[in-house]
Amino acid sequence: MTSTSQPIAHWDPMEQFAADPRSVRDPHPELARRRREQPVAPRAAWGAAGEVQGYELYRFEDCAAVLRDNETFSSESIRAGMSAVMGPYPLVGMDEPEHRRLRSLVAQAFRHKTLAHFEDDLVVPVVDEMVDEFADRGNAELVRELTYRYPVQVIAVILGLPRDDYEQFHHWASAIISVAARPMEAIRSSSELKQYLVGVLDDRRSHPRDDLVSDLVAADLDGERLGDEEIFSFLRLLLPAGAETTYRATGNLLFGLLNDPVQLDAVRTDRSLLTQAVEEAIRWEPPLLITSRVAVHDAEIAGTEIPAGAQVIPNIGSANRDETRWDHAEEFDLQREAKPVISFGVGPHMCLGMHLARMEMRAAVNRLVDRCPNLRLDPAADDAHIHGETFRSPTQLPVLFDVAA
Amino acid sequence: MVLRIEIDATRCMGSGNCSFWAPGTFDLDDDGLAFVKDLAGDPEDKIILSGQGCPTQAIAIWRDDERIV
Numbered sequence: 001m002t003s004t005s006q007p008i009a010h011w012d013p014m015e016q017f018a019a020d021p022r023s024v025r026d027p028h029p030e031l032a033r034r035r036r037e038q039p040v041a042p043r044a045a046w047g048a049a050g051e052v053q054g055y056e057l058y059r060f061e062d063c064a065a066v067l068r069d070n071e072t073f074s075s076e077s078i079r080a081g082m083s084a085v086m087g088p089y090p091l092v093g094m095d096e097p098e099h100r101r102l103r104s105l106v107a108q109a110f111r112h113k114t115l116a117h118f119e120d121d122l123v124v125p126v127v128d129e130m131v132d133e134f135a136d137r138g139n140a141e142l143v144r145e146l147t148y149r150y151p152v153q154v155i156a157v158i159l160g161l162p163r164d165d166y167e168q169f170h171h172w173a174s175a176i177i178s179v180a181a182r183p184m185e186a187i188r189s190s191s192e193l194k195q196y197l198v199g200v201l202d203d204r205r206s207h208p209r210d211d212l213v214s215d216l217v218a219a220d221l222d223g224e225r226l227g228d229e230e231i232f233s234f235l236r237l238l239l240p241a242g243a244e245t246t247y248r249a250t251g252n253l254l255f256g257l258l259n260d261p262v263q264l265d266a267v268r269t270d271r272s273l274l275t276q277a278v279e280e281a282i283r284w285e286p287p288l289l290i291t292s293r294v295a296v297h298d299a300e301i302a303g304t305e306i307p308a309g310a311q312v313i314p315n316i317g318s319a320n321r322d323e324t325r326w327d328h329a330e331e332f333d334l335q336r337e338a339k340p341v342i343s344f345g346v347g348p349h350m351c352l353g354m355h356l357a358r359m360e361m362r363a364a365v366n367r368l369v370d371r372c373p374n375l376r377l378d379p380a381a382d383d384a385h386i387h388g389e390t391f392r393s394p395t396q397l398p399v400l401f402d403v404a405a
Numbered sequence: 406m407v408l409r410i411e412i413d414a415t416r417c418m419g420s421g422n423c424s425f426w427a428p429g430t431f432d433l434d435d436d437g438l439a440f441v442k443d444l445a446g447d448p449e450d451k452i453i454l455s456g457q458g459c460p461t462q463a464i465a466i467w468r469d470d471e472r473i474v
Contacts (some may be wrong), residue, residue: 068462100418107419107437340426340458350420350460358425 016402024389025382027289028330031318034058040304045311047077047294056290059321062302062315066293067222068347070096073293073312073391075349078098085179085190087233090239092349099348105226106234107352108217119359122157126150127367134370135403139378144250146364149267151246154360155238160211161200174197176236176243194232201231238353246357248287248393249343255386255394256281256332257365258377265335268369275361277334279341281361284319284332286343287393289317315390316342372401409439409467416463423455423464431455439462439463 033139035058036042045054057063091102122327127150129390152173156166175182200213208214208217214232228236257264257277267273292313297304314329320341321329327336344351351357369375376386378398387395410430419437423430429446431439446452456464456474466474 068460103418104437111419111421111437113432226466273430274467338426340422342453346458348418349459350418350422355421 003357008325023383025387027317027389028321030322031058031315032323032330035318039242040302041124043313045292045313047080047311049276052309052311053307054313055301056313056315057301058197058315058318059302059323060319063319065310065341066301066343067291067345070348072296072299073292077235077292077294077311078235079242082237085176086236086240087187087190087194087229089230089233090236090237091352092237096348101221101224102223102230102234103352105219105224105230105349106216108219108221109212110352110356115355115359118158118356119126119363123150123154123360123363124367126153126157128371129362131367131371138403139287139398139400140296140372142254142399144370144396146368147247147251147254147393149173149247150364151243151250151360152239154246155243157210159235160209160213162202168196169193173239173243175180176239179240181405187251190236193236197232197235198228201228201366241351242353242357244391245257245287246360248391249282249357250361251397252283252285252287252386253278253281253361253365253366254397255384256334258375258397258399260332261376263332264375267365271366271369274365275358276338277365278358278361280332280336282343283326283341284320285392286316286320288391289388290315290370290390291345314342316345344352372399373404374400374402376400407444408449408473410443410452410456411443411465413463413465414438414451416461418461418463420460422458422460426455426458426467 012330027162039057039059041055041056042059043056045052057066068282074095075093076095078091079090082093089102091099126231127146130146130150134145140146149170152170153166155173159170171203172189172193175185176193179186190244197302201217204211204214204217208218213235215230216226216234224307263277267277290313294309295308295310295312296304297308301312320343323329325339340346344354344357376399378400381396381398384394384398386392417438419432419439423439424432425450427447430441430452432442434440449452453466453474456466464474465472
């Protein structure tokens with residue numbers, strides 16, 4: 001291992017909240033106002049070449065239409081912003097036909113195993129091991145002790161990394177995820193992680209195993225194979241795409257449940273409700289609120305002219321609370337009528353890992369409720385709240401529970 | 406009344422969104438593309454949700470002669 005290894009505790013996931021003094025605690029009242037008064041709002045945006053004209057979208061139908069229309073609205077600008085950390089082939093920042101080829105190949109590796117196998121053999125043991133560390137204490141701070149940590153470890157397990165490397169992997173992952181707060185550390189960590197992955201890939205090429213890296217090496221569509229750089233980009237993309245979003249979304253689900261003991265009790269009694277609780281949590285508070293596209297030619301959205309080259313920014317967090325689609329949209333209500341949300345996006349770039357993410361969220365809450373009887377928010381919690389404007393998740397989740405005698 | 410469902414394989418991206426909303430009706434084949442395994446495998450509202458939620462609008466649904474998705 002490299003000598004840069006530092007204990008995971010060195011990385012405080014919460015430093016991002018302190019990093020930006022203008023950070024918005026709750027954007028939803030303003031988003032509701034814009035849905036009513038200015039659903040397509042001009043704003044400054046930053047592209048590869050500096051400041052460009054941008055338009056932020058707030059209504060569900062407008063956001064979904066842009067995300068579906070990948071011929072008019074390109075994802076390439078995301079690639080420019082990500083390549084320093086993700087390498088040259090980040091799937092989220094590619095257009096057709098390149099995107100479809102790469103996505104089909106990695107999708108083949110992703111569905112090679114069934115999710116049920118992932119849940120029982122990979123995810124539940126990771127969650128259980130983390131719960132073991134606080135189960136006899138009767139209290140925990142679930143962001144630091146569980147939600148922030150388990151999705152990264154799930155990725156390490158899915159990749160088939162040796163156990164001794166988990167801590168170093170966590171360190172790189174935390175640095176890459178904290179790219180906005182500490183860009184230079186993220187770029188350095190990404191480069192170190194890539195060097196590490198070169199060794200892992202070499203090993204799996206000569207000694208294939210039952211893991212995702214081996215499946216990526218073996219992926220084959222009519223003779224089309226993944227190049228090494230494509231694999232390295234994909235594996236690094238898993239960290240922001242698969243770990244950060246899942247940790248935040250799990251936190252938001254727990255926050256919704258812990259703040260409404262009636263709904264938490266309902267889930268405790270009937271675990272089948274967890275499926276709809278997950279859908280409701282990602283509607284109510286998606287982990288990532290905005291994404292972006294660039295208009296490749298002049299277009300029109302809800303009566304507003306969008307010139308070629310302008311950036312278009314669908315606000316998913318706003319779209320998911322569109323009053324014309326959902327009643328009492330501002331409330332977390334797991335009993336509401338099911339309707340597709342766009343928290344995982346929609347269109348050709350819809351999240352490749354959405355089924356894995358849903359399962360991870362379900363499994364984490366399931367095991368917590370199983371193992372922590374009478375789980376409840378600590379009444380002494382000091383202003384625990386969901387925070388952020390681009391990414392959102394709880395600042396802390398201090399809980400109490402009964403300890404079996 | 407059983408619905409009629411068509412999947413456009415050239416549009417399908419194999420997201421698995423349809424089999425999430427209506428697992429009794431849709432599944433993914435060995436190439437990762439969606440197919441209908443049972444036209445009445447789920448309540449009608451779930452089947453319609455699957456069509457509406459398809460990320461690439463690859464699913465078309467008819468009731469009698471009327472296209473509803």
